[in-house]
Amino acid sequence: MKLYIYQHCPFCLRVLLLRGLKKLDLPVQVVLENDVETPTRLVGRKKVPILQKADGSAMPESMDIVRYLDAQFAPPILTTAERPEIDAWSERASGLIFRLAVPRITRGDFAELATPEARAAYIEREIRAFGDLETLLAATPELLAELAPLLAELDAMIPAPDSEFGESDIRLFPLLVMLSIVKDVRLPPALATWYNALLERSGLDDFSAQAQ
Numbered sequence: 001m002k003l004y005i006y007q008h009c010p011f012c013l014r015v016l017l018l019r020g021l022k023k024l025d026l027p028v029q030v031v032l033e034n035d036v037e038t039p040t041r042l043v044g045r046k047k048v049p050i051l052q053k054a055d056g057s058a059m060p061e062s063m064d065i066v067r068y069l070d071a072q073f074a075p076p077i078l079t080t081a082e083r084p085e086i087d088a089w090s091e092r093a094s095g096l097i098f099r100l101a102v103p104r105i106t107r108g109d110f111a112e113l114a115t116p117e118a119r120a121a122y123i124e125r126e127i128r129a130f131g132d133l134e135t136l137l138a139a140t141p142e143l144l145a146e147l148a149p150l151l152a153e154l155d156a157m158i159p160a161p162d163s164e165f166g167e168s169d170i171r172l173f174p175l176l177v178m179l180s181i182v183k184d185v186r187l188p189p190a191l192a193t194w195y196n197a198l199l200e201r202s203g204l205d206d207f208s209a210q211a212q
């Protein structure tokens, strides 16, 4: 089996989190942002993550891959029911988190941006999605002011780090990894405890070493 990803991609981070928590021996290949051929050959479109299975077939869609890998390799770790309040938070906050993280990711050190052509392709894709990235960066203080009460809300509902784990946790974690590239974000205490426990248990690095 092989997993195709971009390092910055929050959907890929869902699979990487599960892989890390379960200590799966699953090779990872980073696809360059301007490599249209590889993902299109595998799943007919330019989207990652993609899981290439042992029989050569390829599976797209992060949550399908997460569920497949969890079922395939015992013991399952997705054991708790979904947490609708956490999912609602993730949906509500993701646009804001993307607007803070994306302009910084375009300047970041990620393997999918290793060539000038790959970085240019990524920047073009994000400008199409978010408009002018310099304008977004300049809006950082307002975006951070919007984020603070949302983080406080999440802090009040975050589960204890040793409580059962489930799909809502898988969807939330990558949003906090994206926020780690934003220099002036401090997670409130319960949230920081939950996040750091998952980072440690999964062995993943977040983006804080290159926070801007």
Ligand SMILES: N[C@@H](CCC(=O)N[C@@H](CS)C(=O)NCC(=O)O)C(=O)O
Pocket: 006, 008, 009, 010, 011, 012, 046, 047, 048, 049, 060, 061, 062, 063, 125
């Ligand atoms: N619903 C998909 C979304 C995957 C997705 O949007 N991946 C982005 C990277 S974050 C992608 O590959 N975009 C490439 C492109 O649009 O060119 C999933 O959950 O796996």
